[in-house]
Amino acid sequence: MRQFLWWCVWSMLLVWPATAQNTTDVKFAPGNYGAMVGGTIIGDEFFDYRLDVATGQEMFAELTVSGTNGTGTVYFNVLPPGSDGVAVYNSSINGNSATVDLTETGVYTIRVYLMGNDRDAGKTVGYNLDLSIQ
Template identity: 65%
Template sequence: MQRTLSALALTLILAAPPVGPVMAQSKSVVEFAPGNFGTMVNGTIEGDEYIDYMLGAKAGQEMFIELTVDGTNGTGSVYFNVLPPESAGEAIYNSSIDGNSTTVPLPSDGDYAIRVYQMGTDADAGKTAGFRIDLSIQ
């Protein structure tokens, strides 16, 4: 009896459909026009996806970031994290905690990611939000 139950449980586990599709995340390189030290980035985020905006910088510089929601069919819960070079997801700034406008001192040379994402009901329900990021490095 025990062996039959174990075999049945294994069959059910193997036959179960996957939890959900793996969503592709996107990456975009940000470059400033010649002679400029900043730019405006526009985008749209849907559900629990995230977008990494990549920007090269040097240790000792400061990155200014201000995110503004620009239209949504949800509550507009769009945030960003600043991830240092070679980060495995650890942020040096988290706007869902500290606010959507900041100046971050940069600790090392390399490519930083400004990761834009939604949280809560908007992420869970697949809501869409437009956003603008005012971004500069000094």
């Protein structure tokens, strides 16, 4: 019975969607349509930046490394409103600079994360994320 309970707990952890360790809503200064945000990611952490947008707008995002004690394997995904983790853009596949057509009104999430040895070895990566909506 005890093994069954552990299996139930373990399977629920695998199914539940991940929630960000850090989340912030990005607001542009009056008259601006963009902002630069940044931070530091360690190991398996990730950081979610949330932007409220309208259908038909276009998002530009560019991620650069500002410092690291590893190889600097930092990436971002763009998640549409209501996403359970499925991205409309994945920079680990398509590169750390993107222009994305926004097809839904609502809150999009830009999730910054590490991969490879930097993630597995708990390395630290500083980054800057240039965001704009037009």
